[in-house]
Amino acid sequence: MAKRSEADALMQRVADEYEALPRQLQCVARYLEEHRSSIMVQRVGEIAEGCGVHASAVVRFAQRFGYSGFSEMQAVFRDAWAAQASPARSYQQRIRSVIKGRTGGVPAAEIASRFIDASRAGLDELAGELDETRFQKAVDMLADAENIYVMGVRRSFAIATYIAYALQHTQKRVHLVNGLGGMFREQLRSIGKGDALIAISFPPFGKETLYAMRVAQQHKAGVLAITESDLGPLARHSDVLLKVKEGSAFAFRGLTSTMCLCQALFVALAYKLELTVEETIPRGEYDD
Amino acid sequence: MAKRSEADALMQRVADEYEALPRQLQCVARYLEEHRSSIMVQRVGEIAEGCGVHASAVVRFAQRFGYSGFSEMQAVFRDAWAAQASPARSYQQRIRSVIKGRTGGVPAAEIASRFIDASRAGLDELAGELDETRFQKAVDMLADAENIYVMGVRRSFAIATYIAYALQHTQKRVHLVNGLGGMFREQLRSIGKGDALIAISFPPFGKETLYAMRVAQQHKAGVLAITESDLGPLARHSDVLLKVKEGSAFAFRGLTSTMCLCQALFVALAYKLELTVEETIPRGEYDD
C-alpha cells in the first residue's frame, strides 16, 4: 500500500495527543481532521475562523507539533496532495483494477463500495420520486396529533426506534410499540381519535404491524404508512402512504433511503412546529 | 448538474484570445492550461518561474482578463476546486441560503428534498473516503468473534438495534446492550476474550458507550468503534475505528450514512462467512 505520508504521520500524532490538548487546539485538530484535503489552499485566518478561534491559536497548534509555524505545517499537507495528485493517481487506478481482477474472496471493501453505490442510487430515486403532496399531508397529520404511536417489527424496528427517539424532541407524547413482553395489543390499547400511528412495513408485511394499523383505524386514529408500494395491504388501512424504494445489492435490501425519508419527515415536522435548534438537538450530557 | 464553472468560462476565453496575446502571456496561458489543477496552491512567483516569465507578466495576464490582479483570478480556480472536491459543502451552503431566504413557512417538500440532498452528499463522501484496510479489519474481527455485543445510546440506538437484528442472521451469538431496566453493566458483564463489541457513538459521546468500551478492553474483547473522527475518546479504546461523516441540513445531523456503513459491514461479513442469501434473509412468515 502507499507509504505513510508525513501528513498521515502528523494526523496520527494529533490523534494520539488530542485528549491532552487545550480546548481551542482540539477545535483546530478536529478542523484539520475534517478538512484535511483543503488545508493546503486555506489561509491561517480562514482556518481560524472555521473553528472559531484566534489565528494565533492555529499557529500555536502547528508549533506544538514541532513546526516553526503554520506555513511549515501547511507545506506538509500541500506536499501530500501533490504526491498523490499528479504522479500516483494512475498507479492507484491500476491497483484498483488489479484488485477487481483477482479470483479469490471478494475483498470486503469492494462489497462495501458496491453496497454504498446501491444506496446512493436508492437515494437518488427517493429524491426524484417523492410525492410532495403526500409528504405535506404526513407532516400535517403528525403536527396535529396529540399522541404518536410508532410501530415497525424486525427489519423495520430500527427505523421505528429512530423515529420514536427523534419525536421525543417535540412536545408530543410518543409511544414506541415494541412488543416487549409480548404486549403489542396492550401497548396499542389506548390509541384513539386525535392520535396518529406511524407504521413502517415492507413485504412480506409483518402481521403485528398490520394488526396495529387495523386497530388504529378502528379507534379513529390517523395512520401514516411507510412502505414500498401503493399496492398491498397497507394502502387500504392508511390515511397517508409514503413510498420508498430501496436499492439492493448482493440480494440484500438497503434501509438507508427509509432512514433518510424518516429523518426528512422529522425535520419538516420540527420546522412546522417551529422548534428551535436547541430544542431539536439538545447538546447535553446525555446526548449521543 | 453540468453548470460551467467560472474557471471553465475563463479558460474558454483564454483559448479564444490566445492567438492575439503577446508572447509571454501565451506562455502563461499554456501554463494555466496544463497546470490548471494546481494553480490554486501556487504563488505568482512559482507560476512565473514555471513559464520562464516575470511575476508582473502573470499579474498583467490576470488583469487582461478582467481581474484586479493575480489573487482574484486564483480565487476562481480555488472555488472551482472546492466545488468539485466537496459537493457536500455546497449543498450545505445552498440549504443555508434557502433557510435565510424566507422566514415564513418553508414547504415541507422543500425541506425534505434539501435533506435528501444532504444525505446524498454524505453518502458520496462515505464512498470516497472509506478506509479499505480498516473496513477489512472490522469484518475480520467480527468474523472471528464468538459473541458480538452491540452498543449505542440515544441517537445511535436505532443503529445498534439494526446491527443486532442483522447479525441474528449469522451463527454468532448477538447481544444488544439496551440498558433495559438500567442494566447496562449487567448486560456487559459476561463479555470476554474472543468476543467483540461494536460501539456506535458520536459527539458528545454517551458515557454509557464509553463505559462499555472500557469494560470490553479490560475483558480483552475486540472493540469496533463507529464514529465521526479519529480524535476523541473512542480512538484510544478501540481496536478498529470506522469513520463516517454525516452531512447535516437544517442544523440536524443525518444518520443515513451511518446506516449505510453498518449495512455494508453486515453484507461484507455475510459474504465472508459464506452465508447464502437464504440464510441471510429468510423470507418467512415472520419477516418484515
Added chain:
DNA sequence: CACGGGATGGAACGTTTTTTCCATTTATTC
C-alpha cells in the same frame, strides 16, 4: 480566597507576496 499556570485574544511586528510604476528593450509601421 489567594495564588499560579496555562489558555486566550488583541495588537504590533516582521516577512512574504502581490501589485504598481517606470526605464528599457523589442517589435511594427511608414
Added chain:
DNA sequence: GAATAAATGGAAAAAACGTTCCATCCCGTG
C-alpha cells in the same frame, strides 16, 4: 531607418499574511 507603440524586467510601494509578544482571563490548587 526613424518614429511609435507595445512588451518586458527591475525595483519600489502596497497589501496580505503569518508570527510574536503581552496583557488579560479562566481554571484548578493550595
